[in-house]
Amino acid sequence: MVIEILSSGALNSVQDRGRRGLLSSGVSRSGAMDLVALEAANALLGNDRDAAAIEVAAFPFRLRFEAATPVAVTGAVAEARLASRRLSPWWAMEAQAGDELTIAPPTTGARVYIAVGGGVDLPPLLGARATDLKSGYGGHEGRGLRRGDRLPLGRRPAGRLPEGGIGALPPPGRSDFALPLRVLLAAEWMEFSEEARDLFATTGWRITAEADRQGCRLEGPELVRARRRELLSHGIVPGTVQVPPSGRPIVQLAEANTCGGYPKIATVIEADLWRLGQAMPDDELRFAVVGRDEAQAALRETAAWLARLRSATALYRVS
């Protein structure tokens, strides 16, 4: 049971939910940049939550199934063709042996996720199958996918998808890509000038070309720190909004260094991190300060949506 990559860019990689418990060894979480899309793709197929999928960030992407398998495509809105059929966004279908799947460049968003029945069955490394492109381990040989790569598939879950397949409605907040990124205040918030704090929350920040799985640099007004002092190195999580001496924020993402020394003005809440995974250079984004309660409620809402998707699709799979 294998899929063969026919056309790919080095930015496309095998990803799962990423690594936990190893930040103190300097091991980044890595994993899908849009975790909701990854989990939805696995839910559509009845896969294990931890099944690995393909994160596609360079297009067009093409692969061939050497055996029949169910396949789900989620994430960015992009034209997807399975053999002669067109796949709607966030849709799953049975692929036949020899079928080719082609993903065109997205019209909205940046990353497409392709899940297969049973997941991409590479040996886990440090507890996950996620590729860490920066450090060069995990996934398929610690690197991005290229033409000719062959990926083994796991055991498909019981049951078949109905004729025509099944789809998911967009998850919470997905219908509007322009909603602000919700943030919690971080350690050095009060060290920024009142004007800087105001600018942070009111500016339409432009995403620069320096945006990848490690992080994303933003262009906009300079955020001035009223109190200047050197910080000692400290642990950081994906979503941390740092402000280096240039005054232009950097949002740290899946493959960010596990420690940093720049002041932190805020942290993008976990439930909104997918927006950065789907953001493109030149996109504009805004921040909105919220509290812990809203950050938790947003996560609960996403978790509930995924749970409903999982139970709904289970009903549709025919044995």
Place this chain on the structure above:
Amino acid sequence: MADDFTLSDAGAGALLLDVAVGGAFDETRQARLLGLAASLGGIDGVEDVVPGMNNLMVAFDPLTVDASVMERRLAEGWRSAVARAETGRSHDIAVVYGGPDIEDFAAGLGVSIDEVVERHAGAVYRVAAIGAMPGFPYLSGLDRALAAPRRAVPRQGVPKGAVIVGGGQAGIMPITAPSGWHILGHTDFTLFDPHRATPATLAAGDVVRFTIAGVRW
């Protein structure tokens, strides 16, 4: 004061306890912090306990762990924290001194290259924390005479194995990556192997000594 600290959110799923006083790294507080870190392992829902330099980040599942409960636990934990009893392992790391920066580095401090080498290899270092890159050790204990500002422009590719210093800290590059620290030499010591269950060779609390395997530049 024993309870000088700040606690802040790092998203809904992490808290940062900062016990640094006045911006200078304190060895005693770090030992207490490592004691606290050791006591936090195995709590339900806690995913990562990450010692930094005089700070500690704890990451957890925000849907099963109440952040305000964790906040109290960290505050009380810090007040009552005692230095971790067991000492870490000791490592002797052989260094061939030299490389692209050592001459300018010595000149900038107004000392000879030999003195840089002797002072760097003469100190006993403690691993304060592991982080940033896979297996990268933040080493405290650098001879004060070798404390110099970081490079104005970071190097894009500081090679794996580079023995580096920056500010008052020392380290070793586990992978080739950008860094603003100064390169003083090279070692073949393996800092990280993803195929091991414990991938980082060094751990916070370990003791490191550098030995002179050669000097060439």
